[in-house]
Each structure stands twice: as structure tokens, then as C-alpha cells.
Amino acid sequence: MLIAVALLPPVKILNRPSAARGDVHHYESIAKRLENGAIPYRDFHFEYPPVALVPIAVAAPADDYQDAFRLVMLVVAGAGIAFVAHLVARLGGGRWRPFVACVGIGLAPLALPVVFFDRLDPWPVVLLLAGTSALVAGRHTLAAGALAAGTLAKIFPVVGLPAVALADRSGRRVRSRALAVFAGVTGGVLLAFVLVSFSGAAQAASTLVRRPLHIESLGGSVLLCLHQLGLYDPRVYVSFGGSQDLAGALAAAIAPLQGLMTAVALVLIWLLFARGERSVERALTATVASVVALVAFGKVLSPQFLVWIVFVVPLVERRLFARAVVLTVAALVLTRAYYPYRYEDVILLGDVAWVMLIRNVVLVVLALFLIMSLRRPHGAAELNAGRGLSVATRAEDHG
Numbered sequence: 162m163l164i165a166v167a168l169l170p171p172v173k174i175l176n177r178p179s180a181a182r183g184d185v186h187h188y189e190s191i192a193k194r195l196e197n198g199a200i201p202y203r204d205f206h207f208e209y210p211p212v213a214l215v216p217i218a219v220a221a222p223a224d225d226y227q228d229a230f231r232l233v234m235l236v237v238a239g240a241g242i243a244f245v246a247h248l249v250a251r252l253g254g255g256r257w258r259p260f261v262a263c264v265g266i267g268l269a270p271l272a273l274p275v276v277f278f279d280r281l282d283p284w285p286v287v288l289l290l291a292g293t294s295a296l297v298a299g300r301h302t303l304a305a306g307a308l309a310a311g312t313l314a315k316i317f318p319v320v321g322l323p324a325v326a327l328a329d330r331s332g333r334r335v336r337s338r339a340l341a342v343f344a345g346v347t348g349g350v351l352l353a354f355v356l357v358s359f360s361g362a363a364q365a366a367s368t369l370v371r372r373p374l375h376i377e378s379l380g381g382s383v384l385l386c387l388h389q390l391g392l393y394d395p396r397v398y399v400s401f402g403g404s405q406d407l408a409g410a411l412a413a414a415i416a417p418l419q420g421l422m423t424a425v426a427l428v429l430i431w432l433l434f435a436r437g438e439r440s441v442e443r444a445l446t447a448t449v450a451s452v453v454a455l456v457a458f459g460k461v462l463s464p465q466f467l468v469w470i471v472f473v474v475p476l477v478e479r480r481l482f483a484r485a486v487v488l489t490v491a492a493l494v495l496t497r498a499y500y501p502y503r504y505e506d507v508i509l510l511g512d513v514a515w516v517m518l519i520r521n522v523v524l525v526v527l528a529l530f531l532i533m534s535l536r537r538p539h540g541a542a543e544l545n546a547g548r549g550l551s552v553a554t555r556a557e558d559h560g
Contacts (some may be wrong), residue, residue: 238287252442258482279416321451379458382518464501
């Protein structure tokens with residue numbers, strides 16, 4: 162299904178006119194530099210962590226780079242669907258839940274036609290799913306290594322690390338070794354690039370920290386709607402990597418506030434998890450909640466971030482699955498209502514900002530729904546299922 166959707170006219174990953182701008186064009190320019198022997202961070206600015214180079218470099222030998230990159234992302238997304246199917250089946254999802262999950266992901270590119278295969282976001286998501294799959298199988302060290310690779314691809318998979326540290330109360334030595342692997346892999350790779358060019362690596366890190374308030378973020382959409390009511394005069398400008406952001410004192414104050422909201426949400430998620438049953442299934446729900454919180458509360462909210470949510474939401478506990486999927490579909494539909502064909506109206510401060518705000522409210526509701534679910538008591542059957550997963554994990558840890 163994913164292949165069929167990828168070839169449909171709204172998505173059409175092959176034989177498109179070559180993009181003269183945008184992310185895939187940017188990746189093409191990076192690939193050409195790599196082929197010419199240039200080293201990222203030292204010889205040219207690279208705003209992503211180093212493992213993001215992998216899919217960019219894999220497509221480099223092709224005559225038509227952009228088609229090749231989209232095909233690479235198609236393969237990566239297919240691997241993501243396989244991981245989701247495996248995880249849902251392993252967690253006892255019955256028949257309908259894996260079917261809904263896989264079909265839903267397969268259809269998602271129709272809602273995100275421009276970004277699903279033209280961005281590298283499926284790559285870190287698959288690394289997060291690989292780490293999650295290893296955790297469910299009781300392979301904590303492998304899980305930590307996959308999460309380290311994901312973190313080195315696009316930061317956000319680090320939210321899966323607390324699941325490795327907290328899921329299942331036993332096996333402290335196993336978890337300590339896993340955390341050491343995570344620290345060793347991330348530290349070693351980052352140190353290598355710092356030694357190659359400290360200033361280049363520092364510039365990449367500074368870019369992530371200094372990103373201003375994105376026009377599509379929760380705070381950005383609120384400000385645009387205040388403009389519709391005549392209460393605010395926004396200034397839109399292009400910042401890092403072509404991002405459309407908001408200037409001004411109020412926007413500058415909201416950006417760190419959203420960062421604080423995100424941090425509070427993440428801490429709350431894992432505190433609630435640690436206070437309750439530490440089953441693997443519940444750990445996955447906490448991981449999903451963390452990813453959704455990053456998207457909903459972060460100061461940057463590009464449409465491709467919804468790719469993260471599409472892949473991870475099916476991993477929530479069974480009792481949450483239907484409502485979480487409905488909210489995810491609503492967020493996708495609302496995003497499709499303005500992106501990409503009405504995005505110019507957003508930049509020109511049109512009334513489509515209301516659609517964007519509603520989309521962001523839906524994401525906030527999804528995040529709060531998952532966070533609140535972590536404090537609700539489980540039924541006896543779910544507790545037993547969770548304990549069963551913990552026992553299985555413990556047995557594999559000591560096997």
C-alpha cells in the first residue's frame with residue numbers, strides 16, 4: 162500500500178520536476194559536496210547531527226538524486242511499518258490493531274504529500290522504532306545503541322532512553338551497561354566531529370539552540386490568530402534553513418517558554434511512569450507521549466514532525482489506541498487543509514491561521530491525553546499483561 166500511495170499523483174515520488182529549493186534540494190547540494198571530498202562541519206555548515214548524513218549519502222551515486230533520495234525514504238518508511246507491525250503484534254494487539262496501524266501509516270503520505278519522502282524524518286523514526294523493538298525483546302544494550310544512532314540523526318529519539326532505564330524494576334547491571342553504550346556511542350561520534358572542527362560542530366549546536374519561534378508552532382499560531390483579531394502585529398522572516406519564523410519581543414519571549422513547557426512535560430511523563438507499573442507496554446506509551454509532547458509544545462513545529470507521530474502512536478496501550486489514532490488523523494487532516502497549497506496564506510498572515518491553531522490544539526489534547534493516561538490505574542488484566550512483559554524481558558536479560 163505504501164508503494165502504491167507513493168506513486169499516486171498527490172505524492173508521486175518519481176519523475177517529479179527537480180526541486181530548485183526545499184530540503185531535498187538542500188540534501189542534493191550536501192551530497193555533491195560529500196562526493197567532492199568535503200567534510201561536514203569543517204568544510205561546510207551542516208545543521209543536523211552527523212548520522213543524518215547516512216540517507217543523504219546513500220542516494221548520492223544516483224543520476225537523479227532527488228528521485229533516489231525519495232526511494233531511500235520509501236524503503237526506510239517500509240522498514241518503519243515492519244517495526245510497527247512487529248511491535249503491535251508482540252504487545253498482543255489482536256488482528257485489527259496491527260491492520261489499522263499499518264494501513265494508517267501507509268495512507269499517511271496522502272496527508273503529507275510534500276514532506277513524507279522529501280525529508281529525512283523517517284530515518285530517525287525508524288531508529289527509534291528499532292530501539293523500541295529491541296527493548297520489547299529484552300535487548301537493552303541493542304536498544305541503547307539504536308537510540309544513540311537515532312539521537313545522532315535528529316535528537317528526538319533520545320526521549321526513548323528513559324524507557325531503557327526505567328522499564329522493569331530488575332536488571333540494574335543490564336540497564337547500566339545499556340546507558341554506558343548510549344553514552345559511549347553518542348559521545349564518541351560527537352567527539353570525532355568536534356575534533357574535526359570544533360567551530361563547525363559548535364555552530365550546528367548553536368543553530369539548534371538559537372532557533373526562534375516557528376510560525377507553525379503553538380505559540381506562533383496563537384500570535385497569528387491574535388493578529389486576525391487585531392491584537393498583534395507579527396513580523397515573519399526567514400531564519401535558519403529557510404524556516405519561516407516570527408520576530409519581535411513577544412515571540413522571543415514565547416520561544417523559551419515553550420522550551421520550558423516541553424521540558425516540564427517530559428519530566429512529568431517519566432515521573433508518572435516511574436510511580437506506576439513499569440511494564441514495557443506502559444513504557445512505550447510514555448515514549449509516545451514524549452514524542453508527541455516534543456511536537457506539540459516545541460518552539461519549532463514543521464509539518465514533517467507529524468511523521469514522527471504517525472509512526473509512534475500505534476505503540477500506545479490498547480485502551481488508548483482508538484482515541485489516539487482519531488486525534489492523530491484529525492491533526493493530519495487539519496495539516497493537509499493548509500499545507501502545502503495554502504502555506505503562502507500562512508506567511509501572508511491570512512485567516513488560515515485558525516486552521517493551524519486548531520491543529521496545534523489537537524496535538525496538545527493528544528499529548529495531555531497520553532500524559533494523563535499514565536496516572537490512571539490499570540485494570541487487573543492489563544496489570545497482568547504488563548507483568549508478563551516485564552517477566553519476559555527479565556528472563557531475556559538474564560538469559
